[in-house]
Amino acid sequence: MLRVPAGQGVDLGALSPAALPAGPADKAAGQAATARLAGPLAELQERLYAASTTGDRRRVLLVLQGMDTSGKGGTVKHVIGLLNPSGCRITAFKAPTAEERGHPFLWRIAKALPRPGEIGIFDRSQYEDVLIARVRELVPRSRLDRRYGEINRFEESLAEDGVTVLKVFLHISPEEQLRRLLKRLDTPEKRWKFDPGDIEERARWSAYQEAYALALERCSTAAAPWYVVPADRKWYRNWAVSTLLLEHLEDIDPRYPEPGFDVEACRARLLAS
Amino acid sequence: MLRVPAGQGVDLGALSPAALPAGPADKAAGQAATARLAGPLAELQERLYAASTTGDRRRVLLVLQGMDTSGKGGTVKHVIGLLNPSGCRITAFKAPTAEERGHPFLWRIAKALPRPGEIGIFDRSQYEDVLIARVRELVPRSRLDRRYGEINRFEESLAEDGVTVLKVFLHISPEEQLRRLLKRLDTPEKRWKFDPGDIEERARWSAYQEAYALALERCSTAAAPWYVVPADRKWYRNWAVSTLLLEHLEDIDPRYPEPGFDVEACRARLLAS
Numbered sequence: 001m002l003r004v005p006a007g008q009g010v011d012l013g014a015l016s017p018a019a020l021p022a023g024p025a026d027k028a029a030g031q032a033a034t035a036r037l038a039g040p041l042a043e044l045q046e047r048l049y050a051a052s053t054t055g056d057r058r059r060v061l062l063v064l065q066g067m068d069t070s071g072k073g074g075t076v077k078h079v080i081g082l083l084n085p086s087g088c089r090i091t092a093f094k095a096p097t098a099e100e101r102g103h104p105f106l107w108r109i110a111k112a113l114p115r116p117g118e119i120g121i122f123d124r125s126q127y128e129d130v131l132i133a134r135v136r137e138l139v140p141r142s143r144l145d146r147r148y149g150e151i152n153r154f155e156e157s158l159a160e161d162g163v164t165v166l167k168v169f170l171h172i173s174p175e176e177q178l179r180r181l182l183k184r185l186d187t188p189e190k191r192w193k194f195d196p197g198d199i200e201e202r203a204r205w206s207a208y209q210e211a212y213a214l215a216l217e218r219c220s221t222a223a224a225p226w227y228v229v230p231a232d233r234k235w236y237r238n239w240a241v242s243t244l245l246l247e248h249l250e251d252i253d254p255r256y257p258e259p260g261f262d263v264e265a266c267r268a269r270l271l272a273s
Numbered sequence: 274m275l276r277v278p279a280g281q282g283v284d285l286g287a288l289s290p291a292a293l294p295a296g297p298a299d300k301a302a303g304q305a306a307t308a309r310l311a312g313p314l315a316e317l318q319e320r321l322y323a324a325s326t327t328g329d330r331r332r333v334l335l336v337l338q339g340m341d342t343s344g345k346g347g348t349v350k351h352v353i354g355l356l357n358p359s360g361c362r363i364t365a366f367k368a369p370t371a372e373e374r375g376h377p378f379l380w381r382i383a384k385a386l387p388r389p390g391e392i393g394i395f396d397r398s399q400y401e402d403v404l405i406a407r408v409r410e411l412v413p414r415s416r417l418d419r420r421y422g423e424i425n426r427f428e429e430s431l432a433e434d435g436v437t438v439l440k441v442f443l444h445i446s447p448e449e450q451l452r453r454l455l456k457r458l459d460t461p462e463k464r465w466k467f468d469p470g471d472i473e474e475r476a477r478w479s480a481y482q483e484a485y486a487l488a489l490e491r492c493s494t495a496a497a498p499w500y501v502v503p504a505d506r507k508w509y510r511n512w513a514v515s516t517l518l519l520e521h522l523e524d525i526d527p528r529y530p531e532p533g534f535d536v537e538a539c540r541a542r543l544l545a546s
Contacts (some may be wrong), residue, residue, distance in 0.1 A: 085354075273472055
């Protein structure tokens with residue numbers, strides 16, 4: 001996975017969605033490596049949650065973005081499988097409702113944020129408002145252009161409040177998307193996932209890649225960096241996102257709180273109860 | 274597990290929390306039997322979600338109640354481990370906030386309900402308002418007594434709207450609770466889970482058992498039955514709750530929707546894209 005340097009652009013066309021830029025070299029090794037992350041991830045998550053019970057406000061927000069079929073939902077399922085789901089707050093953002101459209105675009109995002117001690121996961125996010133909104137020209141260009149700065153200020157305020165913001169672009173190729181869309185069509189029990197509208201979005205592939213490149217360039221900040229994860233291979237994508245999450249939890253290094261009570265006295269009272 | 278007959282009482286003292294009233298006879302068999310539920314559960318959950326995308330409003334609400342350390346959190350973790358977490362809506366209800374106290378007691382419950390296609394899981398619930406509220410005399414008796422009927426009408430309206438309400442009382446013994454509380458105290462990385470207030474709640478054991486018996490008697494209805502699951506053995510509890518969930522999903526029998534588009538035409542458009 002590539003961390004997009006703050007203030008710099010990224011040439012998505014030069015990054016292969018099938019690349020294995022770091023880590024395990026094949027599927028078996030990748031799955032084994034990912035399985036080994038489960039223990040450390042679960043322990044760090046428990047420590048994060050435990051610390052919040054005595055006032056530590058730190059928490060994590062993992063933002064997943066990518067083209068249709070890039071594996072956002074699959075990543076959520078996989079990552080949560082390594083964690084305690086009770087401490088996770090998952091939100092899948094769809095097209096805004098009438099109520100949501102009546103508010104500033106960050107309103108629904110703010111409502112879905114993780115609370116102290118939690119790991120929040122966004123399947124789509126505030127970035128839809130500079131992606132589909134840009135490609136489909138849903139808002140005037142001047143308003144759209146202001147949104148990048150609004151997002152940066154919003155994410156900076158989150159970071160100041162103890163949120164580790166981790167943004168991942170799942171980078172797939174148009175060929176892989178075609179394979180996945182055809183599979184949805186050709187498998188009866190997957191057909192419900194197919195939306196004919198996906199064909200029209202696919203036709204705008206290069207416009208979306210440009211919109212992504214712009215979002216990554218303008219919104220990869222020190223407070224909330226963007227990472228590009230090659231996602232044509234699901235096992236690599238799972239390993240990469242799990243590894244990023246683990247590294248960020250290790251940086252947080254949450255600690256179990258000291259007990260605010262007398263352990264021996266409590267044991268005596270318990271045994272007498 | 275025992276289904277509490279509608280309109281009848283249940284003698285909790287006569288039900289052993291260590292009993293194995295049905296199903297596998299030992300831990301190894303229980304864990305194997307539970308693992309075999311994962312496939313059918315995941316498929317039914319996917320069908321439930323798929324059906325909601327074309328207007329099926331059906332959904333499931335699993336309510337977990339029980340004394341401290343009875344395993345509500347552990348059950349959530351285990352059950353979600355068998356499901357796709359993206360389709361689950363988990364809520365752990367704590368002591369009501371100032372805002373929640375300013376509303377009727379069902380207000381925060383209604384806000385946390387699963388949406389069509391989802392499986393909601395409540396770790397504690399509306400029943401706290403007739404359990405701790407009764408034992409601790411938090412509200413006048415007349416107001417408390419009205420709440421059972423309010424809960425029944427609320428749950429009936431949920432059932433009419435397509436919610437399968439499944440309420441589980443995790444039945445543990447005071448001896449097992451003592452073991453679990455001591456383990457929290459004696460294990461440094463579990464100590465943060467210990468709350469000295471638990472000792473005071475434990476001292477009211479029989480008052481809580483009476484309050485539970487009353488809630489089970491008054492609120493086990495045809496629309497929303499109560500089940501008593503012996504919970505001294507975690508493997509049995511996990512098997513029993515997973516089995517109950519599977520049975521209720523089988524009753525719902527959700528179906529993949531028929532595609533609302535021409536599959537062949539879409540395939541041709543895709544291949545041309």
